[in-house]
Amino acid sequence: MAQNVLRIDASARRDGSISRRLVDRILDRFAPASVTRRDLADPLPLIDETWIGANFTPADQRTDEQRAALALSDELIAEIEAVDTLVIGLPIYNFGVPATFKAWIDLVARAGVTFRYTEAGPEGLLKDKRAIVAVASGGTEVGSDIDFATGYVRHMLAFIGITDVTFVSADRLMIDAEATLKDAEAQVDSLAA
Template sequence: MSTHILRIDASARREGSISRRLSDRIVAHLAPETVTHRDLAQPLPLIDEAWIGANFTPEVDRTDAQRKALSLSDALIDEVRAADTLVIGLPIYNFGVPAGFKAWIDLVARAGVTFRYTEAGPEGLLTGKRAVIAVTSGGTETGSEIDFATGYVRHMLSFIGITDVEMVSADRLALDAEGTLANAEAQVDRLAA
């Protein structure tokens, strides 16, 4: 049961977005006690040289400027830590994830914080969470050889420890918007609450 959802909307569109519409339905279906909303239509900064320098400086040696450079990343990670379920509205743009979502991943995937390297390979540190992804596309079929979004999202979530990932797919909306949306809404209704 979801008690705290982190809802992430990756669509650049605030009005008329199918991924937002599906995310609304998922959140209502899961009926959490708390929802934290991260809207990536409000752009996140891209990582830069100062951020990378701060990230790779041991915490005890960081300057105030380096701590400030990592403060948004720390806040985004805290949002994930606080949630037991992530609901991600994810349109496919040009066969991949929107740039805003990639920026979110870059700020959240941090060695020693959300994953670590072991002798057995990388280990995600944000375990015990569930993710439900509302994937939408105009023409890209999810899971097809031209879908570079869903595999990436599954991999990155698993990389940071979130392995319980479910996809609600409203793909190829340009071909049959009404039927595709009805199918996706039925998928939401079948989700375990």
């Protein structure tokens, strides 16, 4: 049975992006699949006071303006709800995630919708999903003390309920791009579809 996959590209580069190239290779392993695409090179708006006010207003009391303020957030959450697997292309910019990816996180992490608070702590509500994150970096080694991207991504995905997370790493490309890419492609080839 074909899987439903959400492809999220966070690279600002549409051409020559290593994270996009790795995502293409990952999706080849899922073929045939139904793929929804979300390209963050088309930037998302940042949350603002209007959005926050709408988000903290009970759904049955929201004005038309507040519903409109949350419409994109609702759409992004629906994209996640509709799939089995998220495949995320994530470059590391300045040791962290691109601002556009952080904007995506801010729009999908919503109390009472994608997570809730319990006496035992927060509980993610988007369960039974898998995420594969293709990471590319010029000099930041994934998992090192200066990698502020992968731990954040793992934490935020778990926060909304996605705990089955695999990273494919093409890190330190500026040091040995050929060996790094070969290793990353081998990581993709070993993934279970």
